[in-house]
Amino acid sequence: LKAIYFKDKKIEIINTPKAVIKQNEVLVKIILAGICNTDIELFNGYYGFEGIAGHEFVGIVEKSPENPGLIGKMVVGDINCGCGECSLCEKGDPRHCKNRSVIGIINHQGAFAEYLNVPLENIHIVDESISPFEAVFVEPLAAALEPAKQIEINAEYKIAVLGDGKLGLLSALSLKYYNPGLLLIGKHEEKLAIAEKQGVKTFLTDSKRESRSLKDELGEFDIIIEATGRPDGINYALDLIKPEGTIIVKTTSHELSSIDLAKLVVDEITLTGSRCGDFNLALRFLKEKRLDVLPMIENIFHFEDFHEAFKLARTPGKLKVIVSFDKNPG
Amino acid sequence: LKAIYFKDKKIEIINTPKAVIKQNEVLVKIILAGICNTDIELFNGYYGFEGIAGHEFVGIVEKSPENPGLIGKMVVGDINCGCGECSLCEKGDPRHCKNRSVIGIINHQGAFAEYLNVPLENIHIVDESISPFEAVFVEPLAAALEPAKQIEINAEYKIAVLGDGKLGLLSALSLKYYNPGLLLIGKHEEKLAIAEKQGVKTFLTDSKRESRSLKDELGEFDIIIEATGRPDGINYALDLIKPEGTIIVKTTSHELSSIDLAKLVVDEITLTGSRCGDFNLALRFLKEKRLDVLPMIENIFHFEDFHEAFKLARTPGKLKVIVSFDKNPG
Numbered sequence A, B: 001l002k003a004i005y006f007k008d009k010k011i012e013i014i015n016t017p018k019a020v021i022k023q024n025e026v027l028v029k030i031i032l033a034g035i036c037n038t039d040i041e042l043f044n045g046y047y048g049f050e051g052i053a054g055h056e057f058v059g060i061v062e063k064s065p066e067n068p069g070l071i072g073k074m075v076v077g078d079i080n081c082g083c084g085e086c087s088l089c090e091k092g093d094p095r096h097c098k099n100r101s102v103i104g105i106i107n108h109q110g111a112f113a114e115y116l117n118v119p120l121e122n123i124h125i126v127d128e129s130i131s132p133f134e135a136v137f138v139e140p141l142a143a144a145l146e147p148a149k150q151i152e153i154n155a156e157y158k159i160a161v162l163g164d165g166k167l168g169l170l171s172a173l174s175l176k177y178y179n180p181g182l183l184l185i186g187k188h189e190e191k192l193a194i195a196e197k198q199g200v201k202t203f204l205t206d207s208k209r210e211s212r213s214l215k216d217e218l219g220e221f222d223i224i225i226e227a228t229g230r231p232d233g234i235n236y237a238l239d240l241i242k243p244e245g246t247i248i249v250k251t252t253s254h255e256l257s258s259i260d261l262a263k264l265v266v267d268e269i270t271l272t273g274s275r276c277g278d279f280n281l282a283l284r285f286l287k288e289k290r291l292d293v294l295p296m297i298e299n300i301f302h303f304e305d306f307h308e309a310f311k312l313a314r315t316p317g318k319l320k321v322i323v324s325f326d327k328n329p330g
Helices: A037-043 A138-150 A166-175 A189-197 A211-218 A233-240 A261-266 A279-287 A303-314 B037-043 B138-150 B166-175 B189-197 B211-218 B233-240 B261-266 B279-287 B303-314
Strands: A002-007 A010-015 A025-035 A056-063 A074-077 A115-119 A123-125 A159-162 A183-186 A201-204 A221-226 A241-249 A257-259 A270-273 A297-302 A320-324 B002-007 B010-015 B025-035 B056-063 B074-077 B115-119 B123-125 B159-162 B183-186 B201-204 B221-226 B241-249 B257-259 B270-273 B297-302 B320-324
Touching: A002 A303, A010 A303, A025 A074, A025 A303, A037 A303, A056 A115, A056 A138, A074 A115, A074 A279, A123 A279, A138 A166, A138 A279, A159 A166, A159 A233, A166 A183, A166 A189, A166 A221, A183 A189, A183 A211, A189 A201, A211 A233, A221 A233, A233 A241, A233 A257, A241 B261, A261 B241, A261 B270, A270 B261, A297 A303, A303 A320, B002 B303, B010 B303, B025 B074, B025 B303, B037 B303, B056 B115, B056 B138, B074 B115, B074 B279, B123 B279, B138 B166, B138 B279, B159 B166, B159 B233, B166 B183, B166 B189, B166 B221, B183 B189, B183 B211, B189 B201, B211 B233, B221 B233, B233 B241, B233 B257, B297 B303, B303 B320
Parallel strands: A159 A183, A159 A221, A183 A201, A221 A241, A241 A270, A297 A320, B159 B183, B159 B221, B183 B201, B221 B241, B241 B270, B297 B320
Antiparallel strands: A002 A010, A025 A056, A025 A115, A025 A320, A056 A074, A074 A123, A257 B257, A270 B270, B002 B010, B025 B056, B025 B115, B025 B320, B056 B074, B074 B123
């Protein structure tokens, strides 16, 4: 059995023994896995990572001793595996458990492999109306929808998504369900076009344009989703937000951001960090065809061509690169 | 008539003509005015300020053509004067009106003067059970209570106030009404003692102590009021906050703060800026004796000794310095 191994900024295709599942685990045969910016960071050595990465996946259940009804089903899986014992796990929020493992990130093998063990409670069955090429987007789509779980997003607000990268696009495509008038602000005409085709309003800007001039043209926003991926993106957001507005921060830069907190205080602005989301909500969005994720696929590679896939994924401006562990994924 | 004039980092006592009130204004004869850190910043030339500062005041109404019933009453006044026409003013929130003037700060004479014009709608009558030495704290007390208007604060949460300066002390003394177990963390034994005497739990730390070691000893908090006044105070707060917790930011430093937004995102933390508050709520706290503000008075000076008063107020670590414009303020 094969898996992709990250070590010292190198990628190796290794042989792994057939996985032995533990109690309350399910063995998933991976069909597709998506490459996320976090994987690129892990490759680059952030968090001192070494091992099998990958946390966006769809697969077929091969073993499930505690729930045999899952066998043969197409599934996706939450990536946070809580300890099951702390107060956060007890209230059903393993996403923030201090002792959690995270599939493909912290102390749990990832999905860039032919087989993956997943805790039974993390498993979500994918409806038959959803293709694996759509289902592989469930993890990032859930993250894109997380703001709608954190704050009220309705049609009354004036909302902007900053950044037309993968997460910005998914945010705009999905959150427009709650706020049809939202504006996606980005620097890439061809990416904005993907959102436009699905009815999202867009605004093309460029690196030289100052936020003040953007504000003069666009006005201020009640809610901004900051998904630029740049450490100074937050300052753009602070310049464009209304007093008492909320900025949802999606960018996880490894540089510190320099922020004018006086502006935050005087205008009583709220910044809320936002990470993983609700898989059930993302699956409902896909089932009800509230957005089309397929135009966000940059390319699909067989896992034996992982080097090539990863090189493409690391190229700035590329959309979602998907790796197939199955000869006939469709 | 006399007033205190700030210009080019100098203070002058000037003569002013007797104020002419405009429509819907009230003429207030100032009894007492408090010196705030903002006044020190204005003196230092931030915001390019020149003029008569002062925004914490209590006085007696001398003229009130539109509401003669106010004449002779002891009053305090909201400092934000909205344009009355924009959408924020229409929904009753002149605090964030873009065209607002702010008493003693922006385009409106301040309270370091014998007489002050105040918009009628900004006036609050002070109950007879409240002394002027208490009433002069209404403005900062309202600001200290603002977090309780912005988020739910109840006894269930584990809450810390960071910083035992004037605002930190007022925050701890007032917010303990909602959360009796809250902890005030500061570096000054004598200031913590003021809070302790009124039943606030306190913790003495020092500049050398790292936030990590504080966390080991105190655990993490659901809510932190960041009132250190230092640009790096926010990072202490970020180290001590629970996942999905809320930091209320009170510090308005003129330096930028370097913040690890990745921590904000991964732990889904919320930062909410917090400024001015609700005078009615502050007056209720004083009337019902929910806290005693008098131990927070550092000293009281007659306005002709303003130089001396201001020198003391600028000395680091000093509590509230009050200026009297009345020979018999009590």
